[in-house]
Amino acid sequence: MSLSSLDKSPTEEAAPGKAIVQMVGVEKWFGDFHVLKDIDLVVDQGEKIVICGPSGSGKSTMIRCINALEEYQRGRIIVDGVPLTQNLKNIETVRSEVGMVFQQFNLFPHLTVLENLTLAPIWVRKVPKREAEETAMYFLQRVKIPEQAKKYPGQLSGGQQQRVAIARSLCMRPKVMLFDEPTSALDPEMIKEVLEVMIELAQDGMTMLVVTHEMGFARTVANRVIFMDEGRIVEQNAPEAFFNNPKSDRTKLFLSQILAH
């Protein structure tokens, strides 16, 4: 398959590697509202991308297209070689390989933490229960809350819940992780514990697309920072260049607002 049409995406800064997410000329409408406009984005394996932009600019919608939580009307999205079309099989394949962490955690409240973690591996990956539990405990250790395994999500703090949510995604051994404002619903003292987990994950080489306004995080781990406004990717660059040397006026304005407080 020719990727020549993708060449216009600036991927020079990225570590060399295989493209794992390719969005080509993606357009999306909510009714009459044109929410995504000509999105071109190629994410290489191991790349960490931070996406920022004003509220309503389409950041969530864009990353939700990558695991088909949203449909798109034009263009192409290919995840790990699987084209996202109407084909349900493809959609489920992609979803099982792409982890997602939500702003509101969305843990399953009727299941224990351990059950939250083992459910998808057991039912989707057909992993034996024993093995799934071992994997789950491993990742709970990674997110530093193994002692909470038998509790229900409702008994945990927000920061703990979000770490469980990250571990739940990791148990599926995803090739890409999507984060949609993972710390926005958290109290300040809990943001740090979640960011720490995410930084460790990044250092382990996970491919990550993170919608966040945590610019410290962006500086620490991002290969690229993307700025979106009104449904378009307005600017993208390596963090240093992005923060020190923004090109567009809208980026400058946004950065001044974000960094003001």
Add this chain to the structure above:
Amino acid sequence: MTDPTLTAAADEQRPPFWRTGAAGWVRTNLFNTWYNAVLTVLILWGAVAVIPPMMDWLILNAVWGDVGPDACREAGAGACWSFIHEKYRLILFGLYPFDEQWRPLVGLVVFIALLGVTMRRQLWGRPLALAWAVGAPAILILMYGGVFGLTYVPNTNWGGLPLTLGLSVVGLVVAFPLGILLALGRRSEMPIVRSLSVVYIELIRGVPLITILFMASVLFPLFLPSGVTIDKLLRAQVGMILFAAAYLAEVVRGGLQAIPKGQYEAADSLGLGYWRKMRLIILPQALRISIPPLVNTFIGFFKDTTLVIIIGLFDLLNSAKTALTDRAWAGFYIEAYLFCAIIYFIFCYSMSRYSQNLEAKLETGHKRRR
């Protein structure tokens, strides 16, 4: 040792007596405001006026035991429990042959025992499934007979409590999954599935149960090829299932609507697929919050089984009415209805208590969040 000033000081630190103990309770709960006080007095007065005469009628002056109806007709006689004594087997088992009534009794006991065991979730498993697999046919064999030297009893002769319980439990067990499917159908993204579910639910809910039973009994056979007959009991059962499914569907749909979108998205993003998402994530939560309205529907349905009289089946209540048609015992309808009421109450109240228990058990603390 007793220093008067000391004890006085200690007394001072203790709440005054009218704020503690029984007196305190009465004060804070019954007489805390003037209107509460008035209400308390009114209710007390009502209780004094009603309870003693009621006790007289129910117990003290009641006629007990194996005596004829004349004793009940004497002046000053209270409740005629000898009527129940005389007729309880007719009420409980309807027109089932008198000498064979041990069979429905055993069937009933086995059925209730199985239900009781099934209510304990920790006992769910293969042995329980096996118990049902053996128990259910055994109950049917007992009821029908025709084998093992048991005389054959056609189901047109079944009646009373076994009929009420059988129709409602079997009805609910079959209608419940149907109702879930209908609820899912009504929220489906496929237009045909959605429209069919909506039409079904609205049609069935729009007509009284009596009409459905009547149609099941009269219209249904018209659609069948000639020579094929479905017996009356089965037709009634099918009618009740169709009816209950529509109501349960709406209850379940209410629960489904209360589940946040994020739960669907989290399940989707793990690649669970539609049916697993529903079965493992959405329905367990939706059904849990639907327990109170579900039980409401169950209880209503249990009592509605009595409408099968429209096609000539004699459930508990209708057997009691039959008992009242005995000329010699005419007029003791209060006793008959009280007797039925107690039986209905036992089952409905057990269901209610069980559901509260279940709700408490399934509570996982997620309501406390925010």
